[in-house]
Amino acid sequence: MNLDAISSIAATVEKMKPDYIALSDSIWDFAELKFEERCSSQLLARTLEENGFVVRRGIAAMETAFIGEFGSGKPVIAFLGEFDALAGMSQTANVAEPRPMAAGATGHGCGHNLLGVGSLMATIALARYLKENNLPGTVRYYGCPGEEGGSGKTFMVRAGAFDDVDAALTWHPAPFNGVRSTNNLAVLEYYYRFRGVAAHAANSAHLGRSALDAVELMNVGVNFLREHMPPDCRVHYAITDTGGRAANVVQAKAEVLYLIRAPDMTQALELAGRVEKVARGAAMMTETAVEILFDTASTNLLPNITLETAMHENMVALGPIAFDEADIAFARKIQDTFTQEAIRSSIRLYQIKGDVFSNAKVDGSTPLHTGLRDFDGQSHFRAGSTDVGDVSWVTPTAQCWAPAWAIGTNPHTWQVVAQGKSPAAHKAMAHAAKTLATTGLALMSSSDLLAAATAEWREKTSGKGYICPIPDDVMPASVHSR
The missing domain is CATH 3.40.630.10 (Zn peptidases)
Incomplete structure (x- = not known):
């Protein structure tokens, strides 16, 4: 110039x-x-x-x-x-x-x-x-x-x-x-919110269904998944709600936030599907329910x-x-x-x-x-x-x-x-x-x-037109307001 x-x-x-x-x-x-x-x-x-x-x-x-x-x-x-x-x-x-x-x-x-x-x-x-x-x-x-x-x-x-x-x-x-x-990597962010049943952890633990157990099992499952995903992918998590601070209560709610990264959005979505299976498996093992909440995303x-x-x-x-x-x-x-x-x-x-x-x-x-x-x-x-x-x-x-x-x-x-x-x-x-x-x-x-x-x-x-990774019904005001 x-x-x-x-x-x-x-x-x-x-x-x-x-x-x-x-x-x-x-x-x-x-x-x-x-x-x-x-x-x-x-x-x-x-x-x-x-x-x-x-x-x-x-x-x-x-x-x-x-x-x-x-x-x-x-x-x-x-x-x-x-x-x-x-x-x-x-x-x-x-x-x-x-x-x-x-x-x-x-x-x-x-x-x-x-x-x-x-x-x-x-x-x-x-x-x-x-x-x-x-x-x-x-x-x-x-x-x-x-x-x-x-x-x-x-x-x-x-x-x-x-x-x-x-x-x-x-x-x-x-x-x-x-x-x-x-x-850079594409990224998807989801909250996995587990719901269980509260109970006294000593007298009636058999009546409880621990949402915190479900979060922990999900994290363990994803740790094993890491060995079997493409090497350039990344998965990170943070427990955003442990359900409370009382150890003698079976926790009825718990939540974990996951960031799922991959070289392109197609791979990120595929990996997110595998993470979802782990989350649903953890819910099955603990007889809890899991709600999966999309948070936000960015393309590679x-x-x-x-x-x-x-x-x-x-x-x-x-x-x-x-x-x-x-x-x-x-x-x-x-x-x-x-x-x-x-x-x-x-x-x-x-x-x-x-x-x-x-x-x-x-x-x-x-x-x-x-x-x-x-x-x-x-x-x-x-x-x-x-x-x-x-x-x-x-x-x-x-x-x-x-x-x-x-x-x-x-x-x-x-x-x-x-x-x-x-x-x-x-x-x-x-x-x-x-x-x-x-x-x-x-x-x-x-x-x-x-x-x-x-x-x-x-x-x-060419042949890979942009598809916005954020669904139409997700608005900016809802991001991280959960």
């Missing part, structure tokens, strides 16, 4: 940084859970309106979902923003030790305060460039609530919010800088190498992030809270091998990734799941990663929350914004690039 255009957009993002750092920090302070992100979504939506965007709220029957639009005509380029936090992740910012601000409170344990604002910066920077250069096209910001256990984007896809989008771009905070093409991610290659090329043109000694020093303190195995595992997980700028091997001796991950143009397995996957099945989609965290940091930990307001994280956020905006401009400027990305997407979806 034109280096002058890249420089222009990068300069715009740099000018925006002070105000948008404050915006990100405010969302970090709000730390609102899925579908409750009222302050965060209002702040983001209002910022779009102040920059000339037309904002539609309440998308897909979700109070905190919105779309901001600027411009007109084709192509339509979407930027995805998230802003939900996690329960029980309270942590003081910029300290390298566990220090909750309030016991049991919420915290941004996945960096979505940075993610949402970084995508917002990209959206507004690109809109300004289009306006200044009188260029056609439509830029949209998708305010996507409930990524953590809510599958907000899946509901938006089901409602047709992406039907006219030509390409979608996003990013995520990480311990590394670059593009990594991944095949469909990578687009064409878009990812373009994104990587823009990251090369942008150059390294200008971290300073203070950034490195704080990252070192955070990294000191990890074992060496955790650091090596982080490097393996994100497959940080060669470095574009230095050709050096990344070994974790430098606590921040100061270079750029080499992009090999190949997709790699990643065991996590994301509702970005559903978007990728209805429009070409790509994402990059930016080094907001010290190498060794794992998502959903206090270390992520502690780094959420750090100067290094702010720099990574701005760098991601530059990458997204320049890639969006490349798509708007080159019909060949967009055509190639679309052709790849059509080839990968």
Whole structure:
């Protein structure tokens, strides 16, 4: 792409940084859970309106979902923003030790305060460039609530919010800088609610039918099932209701939540059917009843190498992030809270091998990734799941990663929350914004690039049309309200 255009957009993002750092920090302070992100979504939506965007709220029957639009005509380029936090992740910012601000409170344990604002910066920077250069096209910001256990984007896809989008771009905070093409797993979530008969555990246990026994037998059965399922599948559970704390009572109710993951939705549904048989078998063994409640789901991610290659090329043109000694020093303190195995595992997980700028091997001796991950143009397995996957099945989609965290940091930990307001994280956020905006401009400027990305997407979806994994009668308000 034109280096002058890249420089222009990068300069715009740099000018925006002070105000948008404050915006990100405010969302970090709000730390609102899925579908409750009222302050965060209002702040983001209002910022779009102040920059000339037309904002539609309440998308897909979700109070905190919105779309901001600027411009007109084709192509339509979407930027995805998230802003939900996690329960029980309270942590003081910029300290390298566990220090909750309030016991049991919420915290941004996945960096979505940075993610949402970084995508917002990209959206507004690109809109300004289009306006200044009188260029056609439509830029949209998708305010996507409930990524953590809510599958907000899946509901938006089901409602047709992406039907006219030509390409979608996003990013995520990480311990590394670059593009990594991944095949994330599809996921289905179900509650298995058992009902039995209460009884005195000493005098009349023979009259009771233990729902807690049924949960435990189900868990044992699924443990045996793990040996006989495809190796890339994953099954996790949490007992959400033990039926009470009295040991001398036969528990009449109990509940367990299962997450069932597989490389694609067809496999996930098949595996869910096998898990259901185990649940019904446990109910039979204990003479209890089981109710199976669908909670939510997300489809596997469909990578687009064409878009990812373009994104990587823009990251090369942008150059390294200008971290300073203070950034490195704080990252070192955070990294000191990890074992060496955790650091090596982080490097393996994100497959940080060669470095574009230095050709050096990344070994974790430098606590921040100061270079750029080499992009090999190949997709790699990643065991996590994301509702970005559903978007990728209805429009070409790509994402990059930016080094907001010290190498060794794992998502959903206090270390992520502690780094959420750090100067290094702010720099990574701005760098991601530059990458997204320049890639969006490349798509708007080159019909060949967009055509190639679309052709790849059509080839990968040929004969495998998207089927929304969330039934029509399941609404966002019901998710995790059981």
